[in-house]
Amino acid sequence: NAGVTQTPKFQVLKTGQSMTLQCAQDMNHNSMYWYRQDPGMGLRLIYYSASEGTTDKGEVPNGYNVSRLNKREFSLRLESAAPSQTSVYFCASSDRQGAREQYFGPGTRLTVT
Amino acid sequence: QQQVKQSPQSLIVQKGGISIINCAYENTAFDYFPWYQQFPGKGPALLIAIRPDVSEKKEGRFTISFNKSAKQFSLHIMDSQPGDSATYFCAASEKAGANNLFFGTGTRLTVIP
Numbered sequence: 001n002a003g004v005t006q007t008p009k010f011q012v013l014k015t016g017q018s019m020t021l022q023c024a025q026d027m028n029h030n031s032m033y034w035y036r037q038d039p040g041m042g043l044r045l046i047y048y049s050a051s052e053g054t055t056d057k058g059e060v061p062n063g064y065n066v067s068r069l070n071k072r073e074f075s076l077r078l079e080s081a082a083p084s085q086t087s088v089y090f091c092a093s094s095d096r097q098g099a100r101e102q103y104f105g106p107g108t109r110l111t112v113t
Numbered sequence: 114q115q116q117v118k119q120s121p122q123s124l125i126v127q128k129g130g131i132s133i134i135n136c137a138y139e140n141t142a143f144d145y146f147p148w149y150q151q152f153p154g155k156g157p158a159l160l161i162a163i164r165p166d167v168s169e170k171k172e173g174r175f176t177i178s179f180n181k182s183a184k185q186f187s188l189h190i191m192d193s194q195p196g197d198s199a200t201y202f203c204a205a206s207e208k209a210g211a212n213n214l215f216f217g218t219g220t221r222l223t224v225i226p
Contacts, residue, residue, distance in 0.1 A: 040122075042216035043214075045214070059213070101147070102214060
């Protein structure tokens with residue numbers, strides 16, 4: 001049982017480049033989330049998917065898109081990366097909509113130059 | 114605007130001492146208050162959580178104290194150990210729209226042997 005996995009672990013992009021962060025969970029959870037973590041800011045929700053086939057904006061969605069590919073996978077796309085998107089990105093899942101415990105992946109450290 | 118305010122930013126405690134981290138909120142619709150523990154290079158993991166119908170919850174050396182009227186809650190780590198050295202985040206969510214966990218800014222705890 002791997003829990004929540006994320007790829008890649010590290011990535012460096014130039015301004016304007018695009019990339020997709022991948023996330024998968026093997027806990028049969030319905031809900032999945034993308035957060036970014038910045039120093040002094042805590043974790044902030046970018047997008048979430050309450051169930052397969054639905055996605056909603058969180059607190060900081062600008063500059064990002066998401067796809068809930070199936071129940072297991074939830075990807076985050078940066079279409080045109082900006083230095084302000086330099087951050088550590090965490091994917092999380094929970095076992096039902098509104099469930100309180102969220103299980104986090106190990107994170108992707110993204111640097112945009 | 115930070116929905117959950119956390120202090121202190123960093124904390125150094127001697128082994129065997131008590132670590133205390135405080136959080137405050139304004140949104141009276143919050144009804145779930147978890148604490149997450151994060152080790153370097155890892156994703157956050159749920160440590161302990163409380164709902165506002167109780168004033169205290171204890172799990173081993175970790176205790177949450179909750180003051181509904183003051184809209185404050187705190188984490189106490191008794192008999193702090195070097196292995197407790199990590200970053201701790203408080204968070205809160207409301208029943209309606211509970212997909213969004215609002216995190217505090219984090220406290221880096223260092224326990225000195």
